[in-house]
Amino acid sequence: MATQYGQGYGEWDGPRTQGAGRRPHRLPVALRAPVEGRSWGEFCYLLLSLPIAIVMFTYSVTMFSLGAGLLVTFLGIPVLAAALAGCRGFGALERARARGLLRLEIADPEPVAANRRGPMAWIGTMLRSGVSWRHMLYTVVQFPWAVFSFTVGVTCWTCGWALLTYPLWFWVFPMYGGQGGLQLYGDETHSVYLDNPFEITVTALVGLLITLATPWIVRGLTTVDRLLVHGLLGPSRLATRVVELESDRGVVVDTAAADLRRIERDLHDGAQARLVALAMDLGLAKEKLAQDPRAAARMVEEAHGEVKTALQELRDLARGIHPAVLTDRGLDAALSAVASRCTVPVQVEVDLPSRPAPAIEGIAYFTVSELLQNVSKHAQASRATVDVWRVEDRLLLQVVDDGVGGADASAGSGLAGLAGRLDAVDGILVVDSPPGGPTRVTAELPWRSS
Structure with a gap:
């Protein structure tokens, strides 16, 4: 995720609110109106x-x-x-x-x-x-x-x-x-x-x-x-909705294409390259088997280690596409697994009466994953919390950390891309991150039963 917190985050010097930098009026609004x-x-x-x-x-x-x-x-x-x-x-x-x-x-x-x-x-x-x-x-x-x-x-x-x-x-x-x-x-x-x-x-x-x-x-x-x-x-509600759906469809298509390119790059640069090297090592070991069995055995042992590494990379890649724990056990277990890999202690609280639709569940999972990855890389936090709950027909999730703050979703960062993904399914992303922290990111998704 490209979003950065704290030092180095552009020239951010305070909350970007309308009218920032203006001197406060001495007269009350009723007198100056x-x-x-x-x-x-x-x-x-x-x-x-x-x-x-x-x-x-x-x-x-x-x-x-x-x-x-x-x-x-x-x-x-x-x-x-x-x-x-x-x-x-x-x-x-x-x-x-x-x-x-x-x-x-x-x-x-x-x-x-x-x-x-x-x-x-x-x-x-x-x-x-x-x-x-x-x-x-x-x-x-x-x-x-x-x-x-x-x-x-x-x-x-x-x-x-x-x-x-x-x-x-x-x-x-x-x-x-x-x-x-x-x-x-x-x-x-x-x-x-x-x-x-x-x-x-x-x-x-x-x-x-x-x-x-x-x-x-x-x-x-x-x-x-x-x-x-x-x-x-103004434009009719139907026409406005059509424009929104067309824009959301474009976001979904672009996101899917970007994910496919990422998977292809990871396979080409990671597991594929490692498997090619493994095949070459095994070929050399086969040639040395009759002449130098001891060297061949050493090469086979090294190839065995490469196989383990390639399998781990494939598992990580599969988890990035859609984790099996999310399908089998739901958001609570999946988010707990994500939190265990975070560099800071994370408390996870999931209060859901039932499981949402798989698509919404997957978006919620990857939203929390990206936010926690952002906390690990940039927040300089000592702890974080993840809360997930349902309010009527909406699924809400909130990630809070006590880091240095200074995040802004309107600056073309990773948070902006995440907001675009949520908007594609009628979701909302709200970022509250004053300088000095804490940072509170709240996401709202439609609740669709599975």
Whole structure:
């Protein structure tokens, strides 16, 4: 396993977390929210939503109505296809706007690809595309929500900042309007103006409260927009799952090819080379048998030792492919055998009500084997533990050592390859390895009964 721990592990100087190296803010988040870039970006998103929603709603309703009305003739079909194509264009605009202002990372849906060339094939593919119809649904559903969110967001934002800054501009009323200040109430008999210091201060405090609350109100409104964009404008779950399965299949094929190359290399460089040398030694011993029986006997004895070594290499190779103890006695005995070969003391605890499927059992075995090999080579640990248990329909295993830490699965190391193998069967690998240790690697696999 290529992963290294501690010294020599690249230029790793601490946990790689988002925002590392930034100075902590002195103001709490509730006070700095009104002036943060994220809050202004979300507010700009609400401001742009209404005019864009009006255009999208008008286009989709008009084109759909026109196409539906023309279905009695052939012209309705291409009009509907053009309507769906336009809605997909609006969807691309909305995804770009969400990425820029809401920081929403969303993948583009699969493109419309016709099996045959020609306008009729494109029209048929467009009309059969569920993604295109979801885009049209978005243009209809988003319009009333844009009206509501625009009204609420603009009202809260303008009222909050206007009242907060009231002490700065209330003088406009007595100087240019002939009134004492902002009129709070008025009828035929009397009027109430916000004109004395106490009322001005209270007005500013009310504005401060509204201003502090507005970013969170806007954030709640844009959360609905995020759900709409993600649910209606992103790729479908089926398409996403197909892409994942294709990627996982590629990982499985690459892993199988790499294992075959490793087995071929081990056979060629190990047991095969030793057997070739053994055959040559036995041939020489056969030639010397009549002339020098004592030398021939010595050569046969050496060949016997080579046979034992070759057999041990073949046993090790077979154990690396699939250990017999795993097939015969299960994970508990197999992991105990792996732990006994580790260079540090390892405590193994397996708590499983039954045995999982052989494929899952094999992946769990080789995962623990690679992790313990990593502990032996790089962790500089004095002890380690292996725990395996089941939670509902998931098989969990955890390897913990008290070594120097500093492992990172995102740096293209052996841990990254191990994570790819687990991902191929819908598994998860989580690495927690701060500098100085301890290192805790947790793997999660689907439970499939044998």
